[in-house]
Amino acid sequence: MYSQKLTKNEAIRLTLENNFGILVATNNIEIAKNNKHLLNSGYLPSLTTNAGAEYQSATSNTGFQGAVNPDTGEPRPDIRIEGAETQRYNASLSLDYTLFDGLGRYYNYRRLKEQYNLTGLQARETIENTILQLFTVYYEIARLSENIGILDKQLRISRERVLRSNYQFEYGQNTKLNVLNAQVDVANDSINLLNTKQQLINTKRDLNVILANDLEERFEVDTIINFIPKLMLDQYLEKSNENNVTLLQNESNIRISEYDIKVNKSGYLPTVGLTGSYGWNENRNPPSAFFPGNVADTYTLRGGVTLTWNLFDGGSTITRVKNSKIALDNQEITKNQVIKEVERDIANALGNYQNRLEVYKIQQQNVITNENNFERSQERFKLGQITSIEFRQAQINLISAQTNKNLAKYDAKIAELQLLQLTGQLLNIDF
Template sequence: MNALVLAAVLAANPTPITLEDARVRSRENTQALTAVLQASSAEQDVRVARSSLLPQVGFRAGASVNYVGPQRSYSIVPVPGGGFEQLPIDTPEATIPGISLGVSVSQLIYDRAVWARLEQSGAQLEATRGQALEQRDTSELEGIQRFFALFRTQATIQVLEANVRRSEQQLERAQALFQAGRVGKAEELSAQVNLGNDRIAVVTRQSQLATDQVRLVTWLAMPGAEAAVAVDPGVLNQPPAPAPSLDMALQEARSRRPLLRVLRQQLRAAELQESIARAGYLPRLSLSGNFQHAGPDPEIFFTRPDRQNSVSGGITLSWDLFNGFTTQAQTRRAQYQSRISELNLQQSERELEGAVRQAHEALMTQLAATELAEANRKAAADALTLAEERFNAGVSSTLEVRDAQLKLTQSELTLLENRIDVEIARFALMRAMGTLAPGEAK
């Protein structure tokens, strides 16, 4: 039976995935890349905001043709002896061409709102970058959890297969004792039923294995039909590392958690919105200049660049002295939004401290539970050894051995669950602290 299960797994030609692979690929999955692209888009918003401070240069060129039909007009002329009279003047039709080239330059000298918008776009960029880091950590933790879910199922199948082997050995012993006339046929049949139930437990786990494989590979942006196997990270063969102190965890979270960076930059952007609104009380100053070369005669236009030219320039001061209290209302609204951002930051800081404490307590609890589970497993293994010795001596039944066997299997599964939960809790604490990627500044 074990060979059949192993052959079914190998037939799928699974792709081995290490814990580090899962972490790296999770940081580059669809959700994480989307957040990075949003940060790149925010960089372009900064460029757009900066463009208003740079010279604005425009070029225009045009050609036109005006047709004027036959016209009659009157001209008032003096006549001999005094007085005036109107003389009709007839003009024939005419086609008048026109060609023009022009360059305009404008430069903003002072506008507080433009500078504030540039600062605000910078704060929003930093907030978006923080969101990208936050999403990257979220994606990485999800990848870690899915990796351990697959590894848990694989390890569970191995524990159940070990139980099958114990049941096979128990059936062989029962058959041998029955043939020796030391136990009845019921003991052999009972051992055979137990073996069948254990094999069923292994087979039914294969469905969960496929589910965990799909959840992991799709999260890592791999083809959904691709089979995968979680490479043993070695955590089951070594004692878990101790948890950091709560004070250190809180200190790391305050300085490294990307979420706080996001909220601080959002608060700064809200404060700069107040500056933008108050800019309505201040004047704006700008320079402008225009050059134009135009004329109705193409020959003169193209051969005499010293003619048909005009240059103009000026400085403009504009000041909204009264706009119906619009500036006052916009300033008040910006102040309210700034206060909202400040309250959100304060609340998030409190919630972050609570999340760190909760994650720290979860890790401590799992460490204690794992220690107890290890002691239970050792006791269950000793109990099974004793039950088998009694059965071989003919002083106990298959039922006693089966009970000890199930208790050992359950204690092994409990130890497995708690040991993996320790690692998941450890990474969850690192996520709350913002230290999943310690080599990168937050």
């Protein structure tokens, strides 16, 4: 359950713990971590065991045609053996180990480590995008919450105006038209307030989806905004090429492509391996017509060195090496393109941020001006020196100035976060 106020830090914590996209990215890191483990490197030997047992029961009849027993002079009788059991047992243990494979597994192992690094960068990009999405919705809730306060206050003023108009009409100081105009303005203000409240409810549901929380969870958000000092922002901009996650992913892809070339080149070299086995066989043979039964046990120990050299594989290795070099060239080309795009995006983001900050400053001053104008108009309206239409216009101008200031404030903050993401610092700041 949430506390009454959902702070920014609490929102980040819940997002990192529960967001579905981040959970998937975290699992992908675990998969890459398993892949780069020594158990998946090819450096360990393979050990195989086999065992078997065989049973046979047979009945045999051996006849001696024309043979005579020399002792009795009678024909020699047949020898019949029933249920003669033959049993065979075997077990073996085999060991295979690759001593040298042209350095293929060495570079593949390093490639898997770099793949793990790339997966971490991809997860970081997912987290950055999710955090940016989180605060886009969070600050929209803050903006709507502040707007509701503004609209609620103006609705109270409009209702007071209806009461005042009714009193003035009862005492003959006003016309029915002024009362009706005041009632229309109350209806419009009520509709605007209701629509804004519904937008707030919907936006809170959007945030609950990001937090993987119950959709109807109720909370308030923090409306205090702090901007990054210019000096610190300049430092981030100077190191943007070192920290931008897109550039870092491109560098990682280049290293992976370099390892691919080396892995494929290992096909030019021979493979040297060790093999060894230990086996046991036992045969239990039943007696026959001419031989007694016997038990034979055999123990075998075998070891050897193998060398395999594929002198020509039809050109497959040559083709793979050529294609991997082209893939590396493509990554280098992509790097140049990404550098230009990131520089453009940072320049645009910086320009947007500076522009929105300036707009926010102007809107702050505009609110002060419209508050003074509204206060004077309200006083003059009470004294009957201006019409209800003029008063309503001053009220509308104030509402517009206040809501525009809120919009400018949160727009500037979102622009700052977008700039921080491009500089690679979004996850390193205090919100």
